[in-house]
Amino acid sequence: xxxxxxxxxxxxxxxxxxxxxxxxxxxxxxxxxxxxxxxxxxxxxxxxxxxxxxxxxxxxxxxxxxxxxxxxxxxxxxxxxxxxxxxxxxxxxxxxxxxxxxxxxxxxxxxxxxxxxxxxxxxxxxxxxxxxxxxxxxxxxxxxxxxxxxxxxxxxxxxxxxxxxxxxxxxxxxxxxxxxxxxxxxxxxxxxxxxxxxxxxxxxxxxxxxxxxxxxxxxxxxxxxxxxxxxxxxxxxxxxxxxxxxxxxxxxxxxxxxxxxxxxxxxxxxxxxxxxxxxxxxxxxxxxxxxxxxxxxxxxxxxxxxxxxxxxxxxxxxxxxxxxxxxxxxxxxxxxxxxxxxxxxxxxxxxxxxxxxxxxxxxxxxxxxxxxxxxxxxxxxxxxxxxxxxxxxxxxxxxxxxxxxxxxxxxxxxxxxxxxxxxxxxx
Amino acid sequence: xxxxxxxxxxxxxxxxxxxxxxxxxxxxxxxxxxxxxxxxxxxxxxxxxxxxxxxxxxxxxxxxxxxxxxxxxxxxxxxxxxxxxxxxxxxxxxxxxxxxxxxxxxxxxxxxxxxxxxxxxxxxxxxxxxxxxxxxxxxxxxxxxxxxxxxxxxxxxxxxxxxxxxxxxxxxxxxxxxxxxxxxxxxxxxxxxxxxxxxxxxxxxxxxxxxxxxxxxxxxxxxxxxxxxxxxxxxxxxxxxxxxxxxxxxxxxxxxxxxxxxxxxxxxxxxxxxxxxx
Numbered sequence: 001x002x003x004x005x006x007x008x009x010x011x012x013x014x015x016x017x018x019x020x021x022x023x024x025x026x027x028x029x030x031x032x033x034x035x036x037x038x039x040x041x042x043x044x045x046x047x048x049x050x051x052x053x054x055x056x057x058x059x060x061x062x063x064x065x066x067x068x069x070x071x072x073x074x075x076x077x078x079x080x081x082x083x084x085x086x087x088x089x090x091x092x093x094x095x096x097x098x099x100x101x102x103x104x105x106x107x108x109x110x111x112x113x114x115x116x117x118x119x120x121x122x123x124x125x126x127x128x129x130x131x132x133x134x135x136x137x138x139x140x141x142x143x144x145x146x147x148x149x150x151x152x153x154x155x156x157x158x159x160x161x162x163x164x165x166x167x168x169x170x171x172x173x174x175x176x177x178x179x180x181x182x183x184x185x186x187x188x189x190x191x192x193x194x195x196x197x198x199x200x201x202x203x204x205x206x207x208x209x210x211x212x213x214x215x216x217x218x219x220x221x222x223x224x225x226x227x228x229x230x231x232x233x234x235x236x237x238x239x240x241x242x243x244x245x246x247x248x249x250x251x252x253x254x255x256x257x258x259x260x261x262x263x264x265x266x267x268x269x270x271x272x273x274x275x276x277x278x279x280x281x282x283x284x285x286x287x288x289x290x291x292x293x294x295x296x297x298x299x300x301x302x303x304x305x306x307x308x309x310x311x312x313x314x315x316x317x318x319x320x321x322x323x324x325x326x327x328x329x330x331x332x333x334x335x336x337x338x339x340x341x342x343x344x345x346x347x348x349x350x351x352x353x354x355x356x357x358x359x360x361x362x363x364x365x366x367x368x369x370x371x372x373x374x375x376x377x378x379x380x381x382x383x384x385x386x387x388x389x390x391x392x393x394x395x396x397x398x399x400x401x402x403x404x405x406x407x408x409x410x411x412x413x414x415x416x417x418x419x420x421x422x423x424x425x426x427x
Numbered sequence: 428x429x430x431x432x433x434x435x436x437x438x439x440x441x442x443x444x445x446x447x448x449x450x451x452x453x454x455x456x457x458x459x460x461x462x463x464x465x466x467x468x469x470x471x472x473x474x475x476x477x478x479x480x481x482x483x484x485x486x487x488x489x490x491x492x493x494x495x496x497x498x499x500x501x502x503x504x505x506x507x508x509x510x511x512x513x514x515x516x517x518x519x520x521x522x523x524x525x526x527x528x529x530x531x532x533x534x535x536x537x538x539x540x541x542x543x544x545x546x547x548x549x550x551x552x553x554x555x556x557x558x559x560x561x562x563x564x565x566x567x568x569x570x571x572x573x574x575x576x577x578x579x580x581x582x583x584x585x586x587x588x589x590x591x592x593x594x595x596x597x598x599x600x601x602x603x604x605x606x607x608x609x610x611x612x613x614x615x616x617x618x619x620x621x622x623x624x625x626x627x628x629x630x631x632x633x634x635x636x637x638x639x640x641x642x643x644x645x646x647x648x649x650x651x652x653x654x655x656x657x658x659x660x661x662x663x664x665x666x667x668x669x670x671x672x673x674x675x676x677x678x679x680x681x682x683x684x685x686x687x688x689x690x691x692x693x694x695x696x697x698x699x700x701x702x703x704x705x
Contacts, residue, residue, distance in 0.1 A: 036705065038533060071705065079703075106703065108694075115694045117703070126558045151556075164699045221548065221698070226561045281546075281565045317566040318618075325569060360496055360504045360573040362529070390505050390529045426530035 033075045037427075039068030039083075044422045048189050050415040056186040061091035067101070079106035083155075087146070092188030094198065095145040101155045114165025122155040125173070127217060127230055128288055129277040130309045132331045132350035132370065133343075135288045136273035138232045139215055141179035148190050148399075148413075150343075154179050168220030178209035178235045178266060192412045194262045197247040202265040203235065211235050211268070227276040232269070238342060239264030240296040267302075269294040285312040286331070297340040298409065307335040311350070323358040329368075339374070344410055347373045352381075361387040376403040377410075395422040471591030471608040478631040485661050487513045487691040491683040493528075496574050499675035505529070506572050511691050519543050521696040525704050536704040538696060539564075552701045559698050568618040574678040575647060575669040577618070580638070589613060594623070600634040600652065603627040619646070630654075632662050647671050657687045 042065040052058065065087045072080040083102035089095035104121030125139040133150065140153035158175045183196035205211055213234025220227060247261040271292040278285040289308035297303040311331030319326050329352040333345035352368035368381040380400040387393045400417040404410060494506040507528035513521045519541020526532045534554035541547045547564045568577050589610040599605035606628055611621045620643050625635040636649040653665030667680040694700050 034705070073705070108703070110694070115697075115699070117699060124557050126556055128558075129560075162699055164697060169697075169699055219698075221561075277561055279548075279561045279563060282563050284561075284563060315563055315566070318568045321618075323570040325566070358570045358573060360498070362531075362573065387529055387531060391531075393531045424531065426533065 031075050032072055034071070034073040036071040037068065038071070039066070039427055041066050041425045041427070042422050044420065046189075046418050046420045048416060048418045050417060052189065053412065053415050054186070054191075054193060057189055058091050058187065061089055061095070061189070063087060063089040063096070069102070077108060080104075081106065089145075089188075092145070092185045094183065094185030095188055097143075097145065097182060099143065099154050103155070111163060112165060114163065114167075117162040117164075119158070119160040119162075122157050123160060124153050124155060125158075125160065125171075126153075127228060127273070127275060129226075129275050129286045130288050130311060130331055131313070131329055131352070132309060132311070132333055132348075133345055135290055135307060135309050135333075136228075136230060136275045138230075138237060138271055138273070139173060139175070141181055141237050143182050145182040145184055145188070154182075168218055171215075171217045171219075173215040175213040175215070175234065176210050178203070178211065178213070180209075180264060180266070181237070181239055183264075189418070190413055190416045192262070194243070194260055196241060197244060197261040197263045200244065200247055200263040202242075202263060204265065204267045209235070209266075217273075224280050225276060225278050228274070230271075230273040230275075232271045232273070234268065236267050236269045236295055238295065239266055240300060240342070241265075242300070265296075267294055267296060282315045282317065283312060284314075286310070295342075297337050298342055299340055303337060303340065305336040305341075307333075307337075307341075307345070309333050309345075325356045325358060327354045327356070328352070329354070333370075342409075344370075344372070344379075344408075349373055362393075363387075375405045375408065377405060377408060378402050391426050393424045393426070395424065396420070397422075467593040468591055470593035471610075474593070474606060474608060474626065474631065475591060478626065481631060482661060485514055485658070486688045487511070488657075488685060488687045489689055489691060490663075490685045493681050493683065494572070494574050494576075495679040495681075496572075497677045497679070504573070506574065511695060513691055513693065513696055515541070519547065521693070523696055523701070523704070534704070536701055538698070538701045540696070550698060550701055552704060557702065559701055574680075575671045575676055576678060576680070580647075580649070580669070596628075597625075599625040600627055600632075603634070604629070605634065630662055632664070645672055655685070657685055661687065 043062075044065060045062040046060065048059050065085075067083065067085045069081065069083045081102055081104060083100070085099045085101045087095060087097055100122050102121075102123055104119045104123045107118045109116055126134075126137055127139070128134050128136045137153075139158070140156045142150045143152040143154045144150060146152035156175055156179060157177045158173050161172045163170045180198065180201045183198065184191040186195050201209075203209060203211065211234060213232070215230065215232040215234070217228050217230035219229075241262040241264055244261050244263045247258065247263055269292055271290050273288070273290045275288045276286070287308065287310050289306065291304070291306050293304040294302065295305075297305070309331050311329065313327055313329045315325055315327045317325050329350070331350040333348040333350060335341040335343065335346045338346050349371045350368065351371070352366060354364065354366045357363040363386045364384070366381070366383040370379040372378070378401075380402070382398045384396040385393065397420045398418070401410075401413055404414045489509070489511045492508045492510055496504040496506065505528050507526070509525045509527065511523045515521060521541065522539045524537040526535045536552040538550045538552070539547050540549075549562050549564045551560050551562050552558070553560065570577060589612055592609045592611075594607040594609055596604070596606055599607075604627065605625050607623060607625050609621055609623050612619055618640065619638050620641050621639050623637040623639075624633060626633050632651075632654055634651055637645060638647040638649070640646040648670050650668045650670075651664040651666070654662050655665060656662050663682060663685055665682050668677065669680070670677040
């Protein structure tokens with residue numbers, strides 16, 4: 001069931017597409033030089049072996065995903081790209097959702113001995129180098145119902161200018177229409193005991209989600225080093241969750257007060273970020289660090305903080321004379337707030353092994369663990385991916401959560417380890 | 428869950444990064460050489476030098492590359508890649524590879540800034556996450572996208588990397604008058620002990636390469652054909668077939684739509700250009 005926010009975003013997107021199509025088609029003799037329709041359809045099923053903690057929750061969730069992309073380019077190189085996303089989930093109505101991942105026009109041109117690029121509309125921007133989490137990456141909201149790894153991002157309306165030359169790459173972004181994070185509903189697993197009310201979203205300041213947000217990044221490659229420095233000033237993507245005694249716990253039941261719920265508040269923050277990677281031989285050394293001001297900690301008091309991820313990956317190519325490659329990842333995640341951190345990366349060690357067979361099927365197995373250095377909890381992941389044909393592939397993923405402490409922020413997820421199977425069709 | 432799931436499109440491409448570049452350079456410019464102690468080595472060296480000289484000055488080109496991977500039972504799998512190459516004046520060439528098949532890797536792109544004096548810079552673009560990732564360039568003997576081609580088979584051979592020896596004259600290709608040379612990798616890390624190369628005398632095009640493993644067993648044979656000349660100078664093979672004699676597997680590689688000196692410029696070979704690939 002699409003929420004009101006989704007509907008509004010959809011309207012916004014449709015208007016934008018309309019304007020874009022008009023712009024692209026009306027300009028001069030702009031003949032379409034390239035039309036491309038691609039995408040992915042997936043059938044997915046999740047099974048939770050352990051009994052649910054809360055009465056509404058079940059042990060299975062099945063559904064499907066569609067993420068098509070329409071790409072138009074005219075003879076002058078102007079581009080219109082539209083990528084809607086839809087998921088149906090049999091268990092959780094909140095996880096059944098629609099999003100416009102992309103709907104932008106793209107213009108480019110020469111500038112000096114470099115070039116400029118303008119993206120106008122809804123787009124996704126990725127900044128960063130590490131694998132365990134995406135720390136510096138801040139432009140797009142997290143689509144949390146997709147996966148608890150917090151790596152799937154929603155579309156964000158923006159005007160996005162890039163200027164690049166032999167001195168590096170400068171990116172400037174103006175954004176508005178803040179996207180609220182998605183949270184599971186009462187029937188969904190991987191949630192806290194209280195539901196996050198998606199009807200009540202609060203913002204610091206009177207302009208609410210329309211507050212203009214700005215971001216900039218300068219990046220460059222110097223020999224073996226790729227680095228970027230970034231700044232973001234605007235509405236936080238991470239919410240502070242407050243307790244609400246008179247919220248409707250269920251979406252759509254607004255008048256009679258439901259059970260207690262949580263409501264998200266998005267503060268105004270400023271974040272400075274650094275990301276760097278040193279690529280030498282088979283070894284990649286990586287760093288991401290941020291300083292964020294204006295955000296609240298777990299105790300709901302404002303606290304400025306630093307956080308970083310440092311680590312690397314090392315590859316053994318053609319393992320033992322075979323075609324296979326083995327890559328080892330190790331990263332240390334640290335959040336200066338310690339136990340007051342609003343995520344589970346306060347002081348964690350991440351280690352992973354990825355085994356790639358490099359066969360025709362592109363078979364790949366990844367095992368990972370995120371180990372909390374202060375407490376004992378560990379999150380294990382195991383993933384198997386394999387191509388069946390040139391268009392079909394399968395993915396098997398398993399997540400186990402162990403030794404989670406009763407004082408932990410994620411204690412409510414202690415029985416939510418799962419096994420997920422996905423069959424993907426690419427077109 | 429914790430691992431970056433969207434890195435997955437990389438699978439099978441790892442081996443590729445190094446070098447597709449060389450694939451199309453292979454017919455034109457392989458063997459470069461070492462010191463010439465005797466006449467046979469001198470002759471081998473001169474052949475390679477001449478071949479290389481013929482390929483200079485092409486400017487840029489774009490082409491399509493499709494591979495049919497075939498296993499022992501005859502089951503086939505398709506790979507399609509679009510290639511753009513820009514010749515650099517004082518450094519290695521810049522190349523861009525965009526993957527169209529298999530479909531799960533579609534839109535994945537590989538950017539290589541080649542260097543003569545140090546290892547190449549390589550970036551991979553992962554469309555699902557819109558992530559540009561700098562990757563290692565030290566893989567050498569891995570399979571390219573599950574095919575029978577490896578990095579080593581395709582890479583641009585520097586002069587110091589081999590010693591050469593002229594073996595004999597004999598017909599090759601379509602009854603052409605050919606010269607047969609042997610090249611021995613200087614580097615110990617090579618999976619090959621030696622390679623034997625057939626070139627026609629008139630244009631110095633490569634028609635056949637036999638690969639011998641460290642135990643000197645005949646491992647693979649590469650056969651090239653359907654040559655076409657572009658801009659009245661540059662010869663490119665239209666078809667390359669690599670057969671692995673140990674596994675019975677083979678890969679047919681077909682080049683299509685060669686276009687030289689197109690409107691490709693340096694903007695296509697930047698990290699921001701990489702984000703725009705289609």
